[in-house]
Amino acid sequence: MKNELPHDLVRTLLAVVDEGTFDAAATVLHVTPSAVSQRVKALEQRTGRVLLTRTRPVRATESGQVVVRYARQLARLEDDARSALGMDQAAHADAPTWLAIAVNADSLATWFVPALAVLARDARIYLDLRREDEAHTTALLREGEVMAAVTSSPDPVAGCSVRPLGAMRYLPSAAPAFAARWLDGDPAAWIPRAPVVCFDRRDDLQDAFARELTHGRPAGPLRHYVPSSEGFADAVTAGLGWGLVPEGQARAGLADGRLVELLPGRTVEVPLFWQQWRLDSPALSAVAEIVADVARTALAVPRPSTR
Known part of the structure; x- marks a missing residue:
């Protein structure tokens, strides 16, 4: 039927996207590049959409991302079904299950690693972690690149479920010498001129x-970009600028005097959510429960703003 999406065509599209070229996909699929091209064209004819941009590497169009996401879900369901049925059990008793998950850098540097430690008890589940800003991890879900994500968005991506995890709490902090030099008086006066540390050019937290604090003015133009969670905290501690440091990373510096709070008692909270494909996948469900359990004790309970 015209409206069907034959599995061999769908798998071929996924191989092209993952491998980057038609030739590479042909090698993986053990067919000719011409056969790969014909399958992709046939799938595009069935869907009535252009699914790939013929660049190097090729990229899925918005419509192609829908098919790629479906292909990954199909592969995950097939693997789970084969496992449940005991197919090829003798040869694949210890076959690993791979799950691609997007995680923001601050979570990865603080509370997410204990979740991995719990996961290590099950030698069959392995993670392919993609580090991305919490405001952008849903894009990887939408594009079919990952099966689950730690995100700041409570709005579910199509085909995904959402559950709250808690809140990452940040403390506006600086080194004592830096604070004495730059941060005296009304924040509205020093914020526009004081150097600031940002994670990268997409980081809007500061x-x-x-x-x-300034009636709509952003942080000053003197900026250090440090695209590492640990490096960010180190840069603030070293006196390069002020910044919002995750509470877990700031505690030691505050305790031994290497850091000071700019506005004691004032914090910034970023609510985090777990989004995952709506699949009846035992492996994905197991990881979701582990992450939720660790987050329950590691993250803050969102509270009203202290403004």
Whole structure:
């Protein structure tokens, strides 16, 4: 039927996206590049959409991402079904299960690793972690690149479920010498001129905090970009600028005097959510429960703003 999506065509599209070229996909699928091209064209004719941009590497279009996501879900369900049926059990009793998950850098550097430690007890489940800003992890879900994500968005991606995890709490902090030099008096006066540390050019956390204190003005133009959670905390501790440091990373510095809070008692909270494909997958469900259990004790309970 015209509206069907034959599995061999869907798998071929996924192979092209994962391998980056038609030739590479042909090698993986043990067919000719011409056969790969014909299958992709046939799938595009069935869907009535262009599914790939013929670049190097090829990329899925928005419509193609829908098919890629379906292909990954299909592969996950097939693996789970084969495991449940005991197919090829003798040869694959210890076959690993791979799950691609997007995690923001601050979670990975603080509370997410204990979740991995719990997961290590099950030698059959392995994770392919993609580090991405919490505001952008849903894009990887939407594109079919990952099966689950730690995200700041409570709005579910199509075909995904959402559950709250808690909140990452950040403390506006600086080194004592830096604070004495730059951060005296009204924040509305020092924020526009004081150097600030940002994770990368997409990091809006410091700017959002600054806008709250300056009636809409972002943090100053003197910026250090440090795209590592540990490096970010180290940069603030070293006195490069002020920044919002995850509470778990700031505690030691505050305790031994290497850091000071800019506005004692004032924190910034970023609610985090777990989004995952709506699949009856034992492996995915097991990881979701482990992550939720660790987050329950490691993350803060969201509380009203202290403004």
